[in-house]
Amino acid sequence: MKRTLGTCYYPEHWPEDQWGEDARRMVEAGLTWVRIGEFAWSRLEPVRGAYDFAWLDRAIAVLGGAGLRVVLGTPTATPPRWMLDRHPDMLALDEQGRARKFGSRRHYCFSHEGYRAECALIVEQLAERYGKNPHVAAWQTDNEYGCHDTALSYSDAARIGFQVWLRDRFSGDIAALNTAWGNVFWSMEYDDFAQIDLPNLTVTEANPAHCLAFRRYTSDAVVSFNRLQVDILRAHTDRPLTHNYMGRITDFDHFAVGDDLDIASWDSYPLGFLEDRVGADAARQRIYAQTGDPDFQAFHHDLYRAVGRGRWWVMEQQPGPVNWAPYNPEPLPGMVRLWTWEAFAHGAEAVCYFRWRQAPMAQEQLHAGMLRPDSKDAPAIIEAREVARELADAGDVAPAQAPVGLIFDYDADAAWQVQPHGATLSYFGLVFEQYRALRSLGLSVDILPPTVRDFTGYAVVLAPGMMHMPQDLKNALAQSEAHVVLGPRSGARDAHMNIPLPLPPDYPDLDVTVARIESLRPDMPRDLADGGRIINYREIIEGTADVVLRCAKGSAIAMHAGTGTYVAAWLDLEGWQNILRPLIQNAGIETIDLPDGVRIRDTGAERFWFNFTQEPHQIGAHHLAPISVLRQPR
Amino acid sequence: MKRTLGTCYYPEHWPEDQWGEDARRMVEAGLTWVRIGEFAWSRLEPVRGAYDFAWLDRAIAVLGGAGLRVVLGTPTATPPRWMLDRHPDMLALDEQGRARKFGSRRHYCFSHEGYRAECALIVEQLAERYGKNPHVAAWQTDNEYGCHDTALSYSDAARIGFQVWLRDRFSGDIAALNTAWGNVFWSMEYDDFAQIDLPNLTVTEANPAHCLAFRRYTSDAVVSFNRLQVDILRAHTDRPLTHNYMGRITDFDHFAVGDDLDIASWDSYPLGFLEDRVGADAARQRIYAQTGDPDFQAFHHDLYRAVGRGRWWVMEQQPGPVNWAPYNPEPLPGMVRLWTWEAFAHGAEAVCYFRWRQAPMAQEQLHAGMLRPDSKDAPAIIEAREVARELADAGDVAPAQAPVGLIFDYDADAAWQVQPHGATLSYFGLVFEQYRALRSLGLSVDILPPTVRDFTGYAVVLAPGMMHMPQDLKNALAQSEAHVVLGPRSGARDAHMNIPLPLPPDYPDLDVTVARIESLRPDMPRDLADGGRIINYREIIEGTADVVLRCAKGSAIAMHAGTGTYVAAWLDLEGWQNILRPLIQNAGIETIDLPDGVRIRDTGAERFWFNFTQEPHQIGAHHLAPISVLRQPR
Amino acid sequence: MKRTLGTCYYPEHWPEDQWGEDARRMVEAGLTWVRIGEFAWSRLEPVRGAYDFAWLDRAIAVLGGAGLRVVLGTPTATPPRWMLDRHPDMLALDEQGRARKFGSRRHYCFSHEGYRAECALIVEQLAERYGKNPHVAAWQTDNEYGCHDTALSYSDAARIGFQVWLRDRFSGDIAALNTAWGNVFWSMEYDDFAQIDLPNLTVTEANPAHCLAFRRYTSDAVVSFNRLQVDILRAHTDRPLTHNYMGRITDFDHFAVGDDLDIASWDSYPLGFLEDRVGADAARQRIYAQTGDPDFQAFHHDLYRAVGRGRWWVMEQQPGPVNWAPYNPEPLPGMVRLWTWEAFAHGAEAVCYFRWRQAPMAQEQLHAGMLRPDSKDAPAIIEAREVARELADAGDVAPAQAPVGLIFDYDADAAWQVQPHGATLSYFGLVFEQYRALRSLGLSVDILPPTVRDFTGYAVVLAPGMMHMPQDLKNALAQSEAHVVLGPRSGARDAHMNIPLPLPPDYPDLDVTVARIESLRPDMPRDLADGGRIINYREIIEGTADVVLRCAKGSAIAMHAGTGTYVAAWLDLEGWQNILRPLIQNAGIETIDLPDGVRIRDTGAERFWFNFTQEPHQIGAHHLAPISVLRQPR
Ligand SMILES: [Zn+2]
Ligand SMILES: [Zn+2]
Ligand SMILES: [Zn+2]
Structure with missing residues (x-):
């Protein structure tokens, strides 16, 4: 399959007589794809039940007629104002209990049955009309699930949905829930599922089992919300379905959503992300302010290759300054091209630039486009043309299994959020720093879902911080040919967020026990014996396995037996390199020490x-x- | 007109037998004015409709009898507790949707019609009774509109008022509003004005057009609230009317309020302001902790000279430590005198010290006065006496047009608040830093309202950051004899907060186009070619005008043609000096490089x-x- | 009385067949006490009115039979879920007006009469059943009053309770309240007690008199809540009663609660406290991250010795990392023993470790215990055994009056919270820093309640920052043989939070007057003439007393006459040492300059x-x- 480029376009934002010229210039720039429709509900159904598809028919005809292939989005991220009159309680409530008002986007609660029914109706209309349209080559469901903190809702709909979900999970046995959650702890026992409230606004922290269950419920609600649309679309089209995930949104299981789709895609805003979510310190933010973090996009590329089971796109690629970060500098010249090639190097089938023309109005008027508001070329289109020329000579997408696998588990991220233990601790951060270390050693990495049980072909597999680690995963890892690196916190909790017995990691043939843990202030790192430092978090381990890493004062930090290694701390980059480099080399994989960047x-x-x-x-x-x-x- | 001094006095706070001695000591200290009444509603109307003016009659008689001239305040900033029983919904709601309770002051929503009617009644009573009182020489409406974040209210009254205001502005045509605001963007289109909510608590940012319209509505609400009182007062008195604005409160258009009044006045708290609103960094706050910022009061003096169309006062002058800033040190000896003379140098007719005697009770008991709570002299009265002696020999208020005009536009401040683009960006900050640069060059400056069209007498006029710049203003500037300095962001939006075409600044005979913009992290300044740096914000400009300032890497930062210069960045002090110094000198105005302070x-x-x-x-x-x-x- | 050890145990958390072995190991470790029951309401009364004491009977029998002495807690900190159905309005509201939900603990409002009645019923049941049980050797009421910010509630119950309390305090005379509070200030006068709302969510700060009254009401509500349980328990048992106070919770008067009890106890978490409440700067937090602050526990030991009128315990001693601080490192080896001996050195009768076995479930699963979750020894039990061995040879509790008394007044802490004047100022901080200075001079200190009038035996008494200082206290101090150190802010307010006349301190035979005050930025300390610095806060004083400390610029900082010294500033450690060292030596007390730590x-x-x-x-x-x-x- 050839690598292709595209853009995001909003025909409803522009006079109809401009569409043709826009389409011509898209083709001229070497674009293949044009994504449309995902925010257009108020134009598709201006009055409830009164649909207007004529303009969309014409837009698709113009774009398709020019040679472009359309990705059609369902508009469910932007319910029109009339929806509120029909479903006043469809708004999500934030953690503070405040309804999140109409006036921007994503103003719905995933749990609201009435809103789900409305979504089914509009998706059905679109699917019937365009499911076999020759120009509509792919579909996108909704837009950026979870963006703007919209996955978790504390509404009545969510509360009732959660209660039903719990009743189902515990087969209606409230005593089983009380036991699983340890509710006896502070007399938190329930007599009935209907008594269970959402875990916000409690006096002090709620039970982590309660919190984790609510996050799992929320994830399932997103999955079923998406599946409702998928099922309708599948009934009318055989085109591939995708959803455009947003960077570092981890409030639902992307693998589970992805299992219902054909292609994963994500929205890549390297500069915005560096400012607001990478988690880099100020010095690093300064260094990469105009390039983005050198590993953050790569991590997501590898993640969504896994979510898409090999098939993935960048649906929105930053083309210049965005409007939404604390600071919004320009990318350095060449970065738009570099980011595009980076995506292709990680296996992307397509990269689409967001957006075609900078909008003169509304929330994103300071978000750059491929064109300026006056339709002149912006820098992005110039670099995109360069990539298009280069693609003409380039080979097809050429997948290759990486030598190293790294498990990413959304449920573990939820568990860490529920119970970080230290203010600087997050699962995403831990996995990402291990990923960075692997990359700094010159390695390509495959992200693996937590459901994988076949590790054939991997020399090394890492499963850091996976709080709940099912026994069959431990067994599959232990029986694989890969060298397995666990810890810290791998297997630290049972399925309901309790400390298991025997104590973790309880991994086959690896006599290591986490006796105790401690979290560390950022200003109290601890030296390792041979370079690098422990930061953030440390476990005290016991057992008969070989000690392969020690802190400067002598205590064991990593232990090894057979094909298993357990690392009992969060390390800095040098520390991760020092434990991983020899281990990977011993597994027969060459490493190259790369400079930062x-x-x-x-x-x-x-x-x-x-x-x-x-x-x-x-x-x-x-x-x-x-x-x-x-x-x-x- | 002679320059005069005064103080703020609360007869209702003190035993009546103390009034005479207080008045005598005021006169002895050289004071002319005494402001009273503005917080006394509960004593003027203890029970609704049952007025008690006897004590105020006597207080005015005692003060006036001693030779003082009374400024009488309307008490509408402090509605009594019984008002809440009549109008439970008169409380403003904060941005989080919480009603702001009774128990301090300014607990009203400007949009509440019921409260407005109550205000009209008490003002009518006061106006009738004291409008021709020989001792009442001036009137003050309310007190510090907008202080404590009280201009913007998210109440039902505000929502309904906003809807009515919008219906009026768009002549009842909801489609026109949708188009003007670009509501198609995220399916935010309305079917009816009654659907339009206030732009708080939305999922992500609301439409900037929506936000700006709400801020404009709010400003109009303050103007009409004030006008209601002005109209009543005018019917009964020919004495000058004023309002005491608060420092750096920009949530309504002070020029528009001022147009209904005769004299502008403001409340000057240099040390408090430095701690909580100047925006100086910690090092600068430390240096000037006991003197106040050397430009902040001057800026307001010049601003209120414009708001008062030449006539202005300091109604409240800090006399010692205040009670409300994060830290409240004493002014250095001599500062009260310095601040007083500074006000006179900028054209003040009168400076009144807040307050006469430090209160032993309630919220401001740690706010210094001219007297200590035990009635002994505090430092302020000693310095005031010194100024009074100096005034005896000093000339009259002597107005003089400054050589430089600097436009200040409250609407632009609102636009920047709605859409800052960078976390450190504000319109007030930009204008104030240009003002500081002008002052560091030894210049006197006139602040100009955005409605001015006659620039006669100004060698240089600056209009930085004025987001919406009407065409007739551009024309007036271009046709004036002044050298005009625009940018950054001047003319960057149309009347409804959209990016205009042609792109900004679109200024007559100046071929400069802002092609793109970027905001910068505070730690990534960029060197200019000849000293100074770009900070915060930068535009990439194109055109055929002459480049008169470049960054070190060569790109154009300022361009010039005819009498127009466009500066495409936020500069540091040295940068502003480097662009402005030659420009001003070329306009025939001498500059003096002054040390900081x-x-x-x-x-x-x-x-x-x-x-x-x-x-x-x-x-x-x-x-x-x-x-x-x-x-x-x- | 022998010093003893104990632990906190939750039989309801563990299988009944584990109780015996647990009890055996407690005895083996040298423990005397086992506290149980305080979170077990849902097991004691699973359905309202249907009690189940059988399991508790058995647990007490097993523990007592093994030789342990039981401290039985009333379970009122954890009302079961059914309580919410009976009393939906029993939840406290936070300062933002949000109900604090079920799902953790302490979810009740102290003012709720319905909840109080429920508490009385369960306490009555427990008291009747176990009041004379031979194994139940002491009782604990509730658990950690005020923890998690639960003393102050903004509920309807609190509002109505406050109104009743005010009506009572002012004998139904609303005019008296208006006068006492100075409500005329901003027309805040009330016509009726029923109009008085709680002082949260006001537009700007509420009247400090209003705020302080609400804090006093809250304190009284806690006292009467506790007294209700005490009265019931006393009717059924002659065993000592205690409550386990939490570190640096000052929202109610612990002396007043303690007056109803026999023994004071507190919960000592040195590492958690250093991270979240000591107030040390980051450098100091780093230094003592694994030992805790060297003075913070000692201060509380001395405080609770006073609260308990000589009899006090550590009811919960940190045994390893806690789960609730921002960072949770391990104590250094030896610290559990050191903390235990420190408590005994300060006069503790018993030290109980929290908790016996680390819980695998619920909120505190990452809180260390004496045992690991797998029942193996954790470090704490090993150090506890060492202390137990040492105790065998050690003498009895041996009280001794300290040479120095330091008054701690919860009401003053409330007054400072209401009116700090500077962002870094707190009463607790001031007293604690004076305490630290005394300790750095090698001194033992007695904390004294503000109600003490007999100072016999003290060479020196300090009463810093005691805002309201009753005249009879001043007289008692002045007439005592002690040298008395006052200031800053001692006597600065009258009983209703007004500045008194004559101005403070108005202390017998000490001609010092606080003329003015100022608060200082942290970056603007002022040098003292002979070493040390003024930080945070300074008063300008006048009078004829001898100046015994000056700032480098010459103004008086401390003045002395007879046995009284007034210190007019907040000093740094060196400053406090420099004023206190000679004063204490002159009083005939030896000092030793100790290194930090x-x-x-x-x-x-x-x-x-x-x-x-x-x-x-x-x-x-x-x-x-x-x-x-x-x-x-x-
Ligand atoms: Zn169908
Ligand atoms: Zn009239
Ligand atoms: Zn009884």
Whole structure:
């Protein structure tokens, strides 16, 4: 399959007589895809039940007629104002108990049955009308589930949905729930599922089992909300279905949503993300302010390759400054091209730039586009054209299994959020820092879902911080040929967020026990014996396995037996490198120590080198110009 | 007109037998004015409709009899408790949707019609009774509109008022509103004005057009609230009317309120302001902790001279530590005198100290007065006496047009608040930093309202950041003899907060186009080619005008043609000096590079030098002692 | 009385067949006490009115039969879920007006009469059943009043209770209240007590008199809530009653609660407290992250010795990492023993470790216990055994009056919270820093309640910051033989939070007047003439007393006459040492300058030396090993 480019377009934002010229210029720029429709509900159904598809018919005809392939979005992220009159209680409530008003987007509660029914109606209309339209080549459900903190809702609909979900999970046995959650602890026992409230606004922290259950319920609500649309679309079309996930939104299980879809896609805003969600310190934010973090997009690329079971896109690629971060600088020249090639290097089938023309109105008027508001070329279209020319000579998408697998478990992220233990601790952060270390060693990485049981082909598999680790996963890992790196906190909780007995990690043939834990202030790192430091978090471990890493004062930090290694701490980059480098080399995989900001990614056909820095780098025989992409055949 | 002094007094706070002695000591200290009444509603109308003016009659008689001139305040900032029983919904709601309770002051919503009617009744009573009282020489409406974040209210009254206001502005045409606001963007289109809610608590940011309209509505509500009182007062008195604005409260258009009044006045708390609203960094707050910022009061003096169309007062002057800032140190000895003279140098007719005697009770018991709670002299009265002696020999208020005009537009401030684009960006901050640069060059400055169209007499006019710049203003500026300095962001939006075409600034005979913008992290300033730096914000500009300022890397930062110059960035002090100094000198105006903390102000008769520092300074022939005022005849 | 050890145990959390072995191991470890029951309401009364005491009978029998003495807690901190159905309005409302939900603990409003009646019923049941049980050797009421910010509630119940309380305090005379509070200030006068709302959510700060009255009401509500249980228990048992106060919870008067009890106890979590409430800066938090602040526990030990009128315990002693602080590191080896001995050195009768076994479930599953979740020994039990062995040879509790008394007044803490004047100011902080200075001089200190009038035996008494200082206290101090150190802010307000006349301190035979005050930025300390600095806050004083401390610029900071000294500023440690050291020496008391982290405490029989540092210290003849306790017979 050839790699392709695209853009996001809103025909409803522009005079109809502009559509044709826009389409012509899209094609001229080398674009294949145009995504439309996902915010247009008020134009598709201006009055409830009175549909107006004529303009969309014409828009699709114009775009398709110009040679573009349309991705059609369902508009359920933007219910029109009339919806509120029909369903005044469809609004989500925030954690403070305040209804989140109409006036922007995503103003719905996933649990609201009335709103779900309305979504089914509009999706049905769209599916029937365009399911076999020759220009509509793919579908997108809704838009950025969970963005703007919209997955978790504390509404009555959510409360009732949660109670039903719990009743179902515990087969109607409230005593079983009380036992599973340990509700005896503070006389928190329930007599009936109808007594269970949502775990917000409690006097002090709610029971972590209660909190985790609510997060699991929420994730299931997103999955079923999406599935409702998928089922309708499938009945009318055989085109691939996707959803565009948002960066570092972890409030629902993307793998579970993805299982119902054909292609995963995500929205990549490297500069905005660096400012508001990467978690880098200020110095690092300063260094990469105009390039984005060198590992953050790569991590998501690898994540969504897994979510899409190999098929994935960047549905929205930052083209210039965004409008929504605390600070919104311009990307350095060359970055739009670099980001695009980086996505392709990680296996993307398509990269679409958000958006075609900068909007002169409303919330995103300071979000750059491929065109300026006056329709002149913005820098993004110029770099996109360059990529389009390069793609003409480039090979097809060439998948290749990476030598290292890294398990990412949304449920573990939820568990850490519920019970971080230290103010700086998060599951995402832990996994991402291990990922960064792997990349700094020159490795390509496959992200693996927590449901995988076949590890064939991986020399090394990491499963850090996976709080609840089912026994059959432990067994599958232990029986695989991979070297397995666990910890910290892997297997630290049972299915209901209790400390299990025997104590963790309880991993086959690895006599290591986490006796105690402690979280550390950011200003009290602890030196490792041979370089690097413990930061954030540490476990005190016992057992007969071989000690393969010690802190400077001598206590065991990592222990090893057979193919299993348990790392009992959160390490800094040097620490992770020091434990992982020999382990990976022993597994027969070559490592390359890369400077910060230089990264490698291997496909089946090529090795890609990326230089995110403004300085040139010489790595062996390879000269990397500042802000550059180097493609090396394999 | 002679310059005069005064104080703020609360007869209702003190035993009646103390009034005479207080009045005598006010006169002895050289005071002319005494402001009273503005918080006394519960004593003027203890029970609804049952007025008690006897005590006020006597207080006015005692004060007036002693030779003082009374400024009588309407008490509408402090509705009594019984008002709540009549109008339970008169309370403003904060942005979080919480009613703001009784128990302090300003607990009313400007939009509440019932409360307005109550205000009309008490003002009518006061106006009838005292409108022609020989001792009542001026009137003050309410007290510090907008203080404590009270302009913007999210109440039902405000929502309904906003809907009516919108219906009126769009002539009942909801489609016109949808188009003007670009509501199609996220299916935010309305079918009816009654559907439009206030723009708080939305899921993500509301439409900036929606937000700006609500701020404009709020401003109009304050104006009409004030006008209601003005109309009543005018029917009964020919004495001048004023309102005491609060420092850096920009949530309504002070020019529009001021147009209904005769004199502008403001409440000047230099040390409190430095701690809580100047926006200085900690180092600067430390340096000026006991003097106040050397430009902040001056800026307001010049602003309120404009608001009062030449006539203005300081109605409340800080006399010692206040009670309300995060930290409340004492002014250095001499500062009360310095602040007083500074106000006179900027054209004040009167300076009144807040308050006469420190209150032993209630919220402001730690706010210094001219007297201590035990009636002994506090430092302020001693310095006031010194000013009074100096005033005896001083000339009259001597107005003089400044060589430089600087437009201040409350609507632009609202637009920037709605859409800052960078976390450190504000319109007030931008204008104030340009003002500081002008002052650091030894210049006197006139603040100009955005409605001015005659620029006669100004060598230079600056209009930074004025987001919406009407075409007739552009034309008037271009046709004036002044050199005009625009940017950044001047003309960046149309009347409804949309990006206009052609792109900004679209200024006559100045071929400059803002192609793109970016906001910058505080830790990523960019060097200018010849000293100084870009901070906060930058635009990329194109065009054929002459480049007169470049960044170190070469791109154009300011361009010039004819009498117009566009500056495409937020600069640091040195940067502003470097662009403005030659421009002003070329306009025939002398500049003097002043040290930080030393400032000049010219009246028609004198040049005033102020030294806010604790070190002496020698500037040419002038020796400035620490914390001093030097008056030099012109 | 022998010093004893104990633990906190939750039989309801564990299988009944585990109780016996647990009891055996408690005895084996040298424990005397086992506290049970305080969170078990849902098991004691699973359905309202249907009690189940059988399990508790058996638990007490097993524990008592093994030789342990039971402390039985009333379970009123954890009302079961059914309580909400009976009393939906029993939940406290937070300062933002939000009901605080069921799902953790302490979800009740102290003012709710319905809940109080429910508490009376369960306490009556327990008292009747166990009041004379031979194994039940003491009782605890509720658990940690005020923890999780639960003393102050903004509910309807609290509002009505407050109105009744005010009506009572002002004998139904609303005019008296208006006068006492100075409500005329901003027309805040009330016509009726029923109009008085709680002082939250006001537009700007509420009247400090209003706020302080509400805090006093709240304190009284806690006292009467506790007294209700005490009265019932007393009717059925002659065993001592206690309550376990929480560290640095000052929202009610612990002396007043303590007056109804026999023994005071408190819950000591040195590492958690250092992270979240000591108020130390980051550098100090880092240094003592694994030992806790060297003075914070000692202060509370001395405080609760006063609250208990000599009889006090540590009811919960941190045994390892807690779960609730921002960061939760392990104590250094030896700290559990050190903390235990420190409590005994300050006069504790018993120290109980919280908790016996780490819970695998619910909110505190990451709180260490004496046992690990798998029942293996955790470090705490090993150190507890060591203390138990040492206790076998140690003498009895040996009380001794300290040479220095320091008054702690909860009402003053409330007054400072209501009116801090500077962002860094708190009464607790001021008293604690004076306490630290006394301890750094090698002194033992008695905390004194504000009601004490007999100062016999004290060489020096300090009463810093006691805002309202009744005349009879001033007289008692002035007539005592002690040297008295007042200030800053001592006597600064009258009984209703007004500035008194004559101005403070108005202390017998000490001609000092506080003329003015100022609060200081943290970055603007002021040097004292002979070492040390003024920080945070300063008063300008006048009078004829001798100046005994000056700032570097010469103004008086402390003045002295007869036996009285007034200190007119908040000083740093060196400053306090410099004023206190000579004063104490002159009073005939020896001082020893101790390094930071080394502390002394004298009992009647021994001098204890504690080294909280990881370095050895030599003080005179005494060698202190790192993290050590040295006992020296007196
Ligand atoms: Zn169908
Ligand atoms: Zn009239
Ligand atoms: Zn009884």
